Amino acid sequence: MSEHWIPFNRPCVVGNELDYVAAAFARGHASGDGSFTKECQRSLEQSLGVPKVLLTTSCTHALEITALLLDIQPGDEVVVPTFTFVSTINAFVLRGARPVFADIRPDTLNLDEAHLEQWFTPRTKAVVAVHYAGVGCEMDTIQQVAARHQVAVVEDNAHGLFGRYKGHHLGTLGCLAAQSFHETKNFSCGEGGALLINDTTYIDRAETIREKGTDRSRFFRGEVDKYTWVDLGSSYVPSDILAAILCAQLEKRDVIQRARRRIWDTYEQQLASWARGSGVRLPTVPAHCEQSYHMFYLLMPAPAARDALMAHLKQRGIGSVFHYQPLHLSKMGQRFGGRPGDCPVSEVTSDRLLRLPFYNDLDEADQARVVREICSFRV
Ligand SMILES: Cc1ncc(COP(=O)(O)O)c(C=O)c1O
Numbered sequence: 001m002s003e004h005w006i007p008f009n010r011p012c013v014v015g016n017e018l019d020y021v022a023a024a025f026a027r028g029h030a031s032g033d034g035s036f037t038k039e040c041q042r043s044l045e046q047s048l049g050v051p052k053v054l055l056t057t058s059c060t061h062a063l064e065i066t067a068l069l070l071d072i073q074p075g076d077e078v079v080v081p082t083f084t085f086v087s088t089i090n091a092f093v094l095r096g097a098r099p100v101f102a103d104i105r106p107d108t109l110n111l112d113e114a115h116l117e118q119w120f121t122p123r124t125k126a127v128v129a130v131h132y133a134g135v136g137c138e139m140d141t142i143q144q145v146a147a148r149h150q151v152a153v154v155e156d157n158a159h160g161l162f163g164r165y166k167g168h169h170l171g172t173l174g175c176l177a178a179q180s181f182h183e184t185k186n187f188s189c190g191e192g193g194a195l196l197i198n199d200t201t202y203i204d205r206a207e208t209i210r211e212k213g214t215d216r217s218r219f220f221r222g223e224v225d226k227y228t229w230v231d232l233g234s235s236y237v238p239s240d241i242l243a244a245i246l247c248a249q250l251e252k253r254d255v256i257q258r259a260r261r262r263i264w265d266t267y268e269q270q271l272a273s274w275a276r277g278s279g280v281r282l283p284t285v286p287a288h289c290e291q292s293y294h295m296f297y298l299l300m301p302a303p304a305a306r307d308a309l310m311a312h313l314k315q316r317g318i319g320s321v322f323h324y325q326p327l328h329l330s331k332m333g334q335r336f337g338g339r340p341g342d343c344p345v346s347e348v349t350s351d352r353l354l355r356l357p358f359y360n361d362l363d364e365a366d367q368a369r370v371v372r373e374i375c376s377f378r379v
Pocket residue numbers: 058059060061084085087088130156158159179180181182192193
């Protein structure tokens with residue numbers, strides 16, 4: 001009998017998720033901003049030390065709220081790493097911004113802060129720091145350069161919940177930050193996100209934008225006697241049923257992070273010698289960064305080797321996946337002037353990177369099989 005399929009990712013129940021969903025129905029509150037939403041927000045505010053957290057329907061939507069809060073106008077420029085998910089920039093392009101694609105560092109695959117200034121012009125309004133794989137960007141330099149040019153720093157922390165940079169939680173360093181609770185993330189409710197508001201001057205307007213441009217939150221607090229349309233906005237509030245699932249996952253923070261740390265450390269230790277002998281690079285985590293244990297990737301010596309390893313694993317019942325295609329080379333990126341060779345590190349990285357199975361209940365036997373099959377591959 002052939003062995004079972006080991007997927008790249010799968011959602012799993014770690015604690016009280018199903019009971020809390022039942023409780024959301026029993027409490028008679030399935031729409032947004034019920035007690036589970038409030039509990040998730042309180043828990044994140046407390047554990048991260050963020051003044052205000054608002055759950056959203058996705059990280060994409062948290063970024064869209066950010067673009068509205070920063071009052072991005074047509075012609076403004078926003079600097080992003082080209083090696084990122086489309087939402088990091090699409091949220092700003094929706095407001096009329098021109099994307100400016102920056103290259104990444106070859107070690108952490110984060111925005112190359114040493115060359116950041118070259119991407120700035122007098123029209124630059126924001127820079128988005130993406131903490132790839134939950135390893136912090138060099139925020140000290142990014143913040144210094146941005147402050148010199150009076151440019152807002154936003155963190156796309158989709159991967160990095162509970163990671164730290166020089167002791168500070170990722171998501172607490174920019175004026176605003178976006179989290180993802182999509183199925184592939186450490187903590188998930190299927191689809192979901194959060195806006196972390198570090199600059200408190202944005203709180204009131206963020207509440208309004210998230211509530212379809214109305215002052216509904218103020219109405220519920222008794223601050224106005226009816227609610228009405230007061231600003232731009234959209235429907236960014238997730239159902240309390242999803243918040244119930246997330247709440248159960250956040251309660252298991254230690255269990256989830258311990259499991260993921262074991263998986264990450266096992267890959268690193270057991271693949272080290274094969275990688276050394278095969279010209280394969282494993283992830284780099286600088287000493288001053290505590291990573292979030294979000295993903296484990298291999299950087300293969302050549303694109304053909306990456307594709308061959310992916311096929312080798314697939315034949316043996318193991319799912320592995322590549323990651324971002326550089327945005328400057330996408331159809332939309334080229335419309336904004338992106339050309340091959342603009343961001344060489346991102347271009348070679350994208351063609352050689354392979355992500356390995358990584359989910360909260362990946363057990364030791366399955367992971368041992370993944371490791372065995374990788375080590376049987378001759379580069
Ligand atoms: C860096 C980054 N930002 C944003 C997103 C979008 O997250 P969501 O699916 O929650 O909108 C992703 C998706 O994985 C991502 O990798």
